[in-house]
Amino acid sequence: MSCDLLIKNGFIIDGSGNPGFYGDLAVSEGKIIEVATILDYEAERIIDAQGLTVCPGFIDPHVHEELTVLTSGKFEEFLFQGVTTIINGNCGHSITPYSSNNIYEYMAEKGLISREAKERYKLIIPTWTDFSGYIDVTKNKGTNLNMGFLLGHGTLRWSVMGGSKNRKPTREEDAVIVQLLEEGLEQGALGISTGLTYSPSKFAETEELIKLAKVAKKYDGIYTSHIRSYRGILEAVQEVIRIGEAADIRVQVSHLTPNSPAAFEEILIARERGVEIAVDTIPKSSGHFKRWDRVLQFIVSASSKLFDRDRNGSPEAFKTSEGRLKIVNKLRFKDTLLLINTADPQMENRTIEEIAFERRLDVDELILTLLEKDRDKLTFCQGGLNRQDFPGTPYEDNVANNPLVMVGSDRVFGETEDPHAWYELFRQGAFPIFFTLCRQKGVELHEIVRRVTSLPAKQFRLCDRGLLAKGKVADITIIDMDNYGYPSNEEIDYTNPLTMASGVKYTIVNGKVALDNGKIKEIRAGQLLAKYGRLL
Numbered sequence: 390m391s392c393d394l395l396i397k398n399g400f401i402i403d404g405s406g407n408p409g410f411y412g413d414l415a416v417s418e419g420k421i422i423e424v425a426t427i428l429d430y431e432a433e434r435i436i437d438a439q440g441l442t443v444c445p446g447f448i449d450p451h452v453h454e455e456l457t458v459l460t461s462g463k464f465e466e467f468l469f470q471g472v473t474t475i476i477n478g479n480c481g482h483s484i485t486p487y488s489s490n491n492i493y494e495y496m497a498e499k500g501l502i503s504r505e506a507k508e509r510y511k512l513i514i515p516t517w518t519d520f521s522g523y524i525d526v527t528k529n530k531g532t533n534l535n536m537g538f539l540l541g542h543g544t545l546r547w548s549v550m551g552g553s554k555n556r557k558p559t560r561e562e563d564a565v566i567v568q569l570l571e572e573g574l575e576q577g578a579l580g581i582s583t584g585l586t587y588s589p590s591k592f593a594e595t596e597e598l599i600k601l602a603k604v605a606k607k608y609d610g611i612y613t614s615h616i617r618s619y620r621g622i623l624e625a626v627q628e629v630i631r632i633g634e635a636a637d638i639r640v641q642v643s644h645l646t647p648n649s650p651a652a653f654e655e656i657l658i659a660r661e662r663g664v665e666i667a668v669d670t671i672p673k674s675s676g677h678f679k680r681w682d683r684v685l686q687f688i689v690s691a692s693s694k695l696f697d698r699d700r701n702g703s704p705e706a707f708k709t710s711e712g713r714l715k716i717v718n719k720l721r722f723k724d725t726l727l728l729i730n731t732a733d734p735q736m737e738n739r740t741i742e743e744i745a746f747e748r749r750l751d752v753d754e755l756i757l758t759l760l761e762k763d764r765d766k767l768t769f770c771q772g773g774l775n776r777q778d779f780p781g782t783p784y785e786d787n788v789a790n791n792p793l794v795m796v797g798s799d800r801v802f803g804e805t806e807d808p809h810a811w812y813e814l815f816r817q818g819a820f821p822i823f824f825t826l827c828r829q830k831g832v833e834l835h836e837i838v839r840r841v842t843s844l845p846a847k848q849f850r851l852c853d854r855g856l857l858a859k860g861k862v863a864d865i866t867i868i869d870m871d872n873y874g875y876p877s878n879e880e881i882d883y884t885n886p887l888t889m890a891s892g893v894k895y896t897i898v899n900g901k902v903a904l905d906n907g908k909i910k911e912i913r914a915g916q917l918l919a920k921y922g923r924l925l
């Protein structure tokens with residue numbers, strides 16, 4: 390017998406939650422054709438996995454990479470973690486409805502892409518006018534990873550209502566939102582996402598969301614939610630559960646912060662009542678590293694009132710005391726704001742507060758001075774090197790001991806041509822960090838693997854993935870588990886946005902080796918996924 394690829398002598402953890410075993414695995418035409426303790430095949434290629442762990446490719450249920458794929462589909466930061474599939478369109482932001490120009494406008498207004506990127510994308514990326522059109526453009530471009538997509542409630546509402554409006558949709562607007570939602574679901578979107586701390590998603594009351602969740606339910610879609618945390622984490626999770634029960638729909642709580650034990654408990658109780666609910670969490674996060682020009686863009690995007698007269702920049706706002714006040718007031722995480730790439734040893738890697746105190750300056754004035762002038766590479770770290778809203782200790786138990794918790798990296802666009810503009814380091818290590826955290830808490834390796842493979846596959850109805858079994862798609866990762874990791878706070882070079890995870894030797898996407906003994910290949914074997922194993 391012959392096959393395309395034979396993996397020999399590995400410790401196979403199949404993703405079902407069952408303990409691993411030593412064995413071989415054979416792949417042909419992108420599918421797993423046999424898994425057994427010993428296989429005897431003629432193979433075009435043999436990988437000796439002696440001393441390594443063989444797992445189903447990991448599934449990241451929470452990313453924002455739907456524009457990155459159009460400029461670079463390489464995705465090495467995922468392949469180095471063993472990830473083969475990513476779910477996009479979270480937090481209410483998506484690539485439909487309407488034209489690609491409409492989407493760029495939305496993304497730039499929300500600060501998710503820079504204004505320069507918006508103009509560049511218009512020139513270099515083929516246009517689309519609906520979900521299917523986006524899929525065609527992406528397919529032509531090709532991707533190293535499998536990708537699924539959600540429809541964003543924020544983008545839908547913003548597009549139909551003519552911007553971020555703090556009111557209910559009119560009956561006409563409501564009908565159009567529903568129609569666009571149905572259209573996208575028919576064309577293969579996996580469900581709907583909400584971003585309930587962002588405008589305009591946050592302007593929707595629960596009833597509006599239940600109505601849309603019922604539409605998604607008709608297509609067996611999922612409802613994922615960046616929750617309304619300003620009402621309290623527990624209350625916000627209760628809202629998701631209410632929506633899940635009222636619409637009888639599967640729900641996913643997005644990037645739930647581990648510091649609310651009651652919320653994690655509530656989710657388990659809801660599951661016992663029959664709600665199909667699961668959670669993704671970011672196990673650790675550095676702050677957002679943003680170069681000074683991107684910091685300004687986020688401020689502008691967060692305050693349309695202030696910058697109405699000057700949509701393209703901020704110089705006017707700096708000239709009035711009112712404008713200056715608004716700029717500093719719009720800056721998040723001011724108390725932990727840290728500077729790198731300062732070209733000044735007395736400022737480097739220190740907080741604004743420390744520097745201001747030493748120089749007897751007002752914190753706000755110092756920030757404004759730094760932002761006002763072109764400062765080359767000056768980069769602000771918002772949230773500190775270890776973000777307090779993803780604190781890890783002492784809340785590991787919430788993450789480790791809850792069988793419904795998977796890891797989601799929440800990787801956000803970034804720009805492949807300009808990786809220093811905006812990055813968040815630990816998210817490139819989300820999977821090994823999650824593994825380390827769970828292993829330290831005594832969770833068995835096969836249980837951790839289940840949480841990042843068959844659990845998300847079931848939740849998003851990716852029926853032919855997430856397991857190493859005969860007939861399943863050959864998404865596979867082969868890992869040196871003892872060395873699977875990401876640099877710690879002490880080890881990491883914060884100025885390098887391209888820091889990658891270590892320990893993954895091979896990552897195989899649809900039977901093709903995309904990470905080959907530590908080297909990234911641009912094979913673009915990724916597929917665009919609809920539910921039930923269908924391809925877009």
Ligand SMILES: [Zn+2]
Binds near residue numbers: 480584643
């Ligand atoms: Zn979010």
